[in-house]
Amino acid sequence: MVQRQLKDRPHPEHGYRSCLGLLNLSRRYSRDRLEQACARALSINSASYQSITLILKQGLDQLPLPLAEEESELADLPVHTNVRGPRYYH
Template sequence: MPQDDYEYAEWRQAKPGIDYHVAVDKRFYSVPHALVGKPLELRITAATVEVMHKGKRVASHPRHGSGRFSTLTAHMPKSHRAHREWSPGRFLNWAADIGPCTAQVVKQQLENRPHPEHGYRACLGLLNLAKRYDRTRLEAACERTLMIRSARYHSIASILKQGLDQLPPGEEVDTQEELPLHGNVRGADYYH
């Protein structure tokens, strides 16, 4: 009989982004920066996330920990040579070209994490939104997210998708008009 109990494991494929992290269930685990963009295999158990490259284990992290990122210092490049073109300064300069609200959102993304690199994904997401939507719309969406204190990529994307950035600040969509006319819909007058 084996000495250890059987441990169920799930296997997945992944490619680390420029921030040298792979995503598993909305958490991010670091890998050696030399593996950025390379196909990796993940072995996921109830307690650990193991990262394999060509059958060899290159990283192991506890699966559940504090925060959304699990980063090993050994995985970080010296001066981030592997992707030196992506730096906090570059993101901040890009955002400042769009407007002060976009710059503030990017600054928060980079400063509110243990390492600025953890904010790169959100900043790249904003960069993609700037390609899909007009720069003026992105700035207006960032202004709105700062007003509601939810300066996150998902909030900004939602505001742009729903067109809320095109409304004057403080004005919200009137959902009453969107309700269908139906006998079971009472309306505001019913409650007076």
């Protein structure tokens, strides 16, 4: 998450404040919860300090990660040779 915070900004110095915020969250929440919240934020492509704090406050870090869209779409499809899936149409 820290690498993403520093990489996404035009100047790495702009990401320092977010990184400090993440360090402060480690004082209030356990390392495991913070790691899970960061993983969830990265999986939904919302790697911001605010997203992570909301995930932690709402306890979403303790829920299983959602399946990727493609995996969940394919899970709903019937198994048949004529069903091609979404990749066929790209």
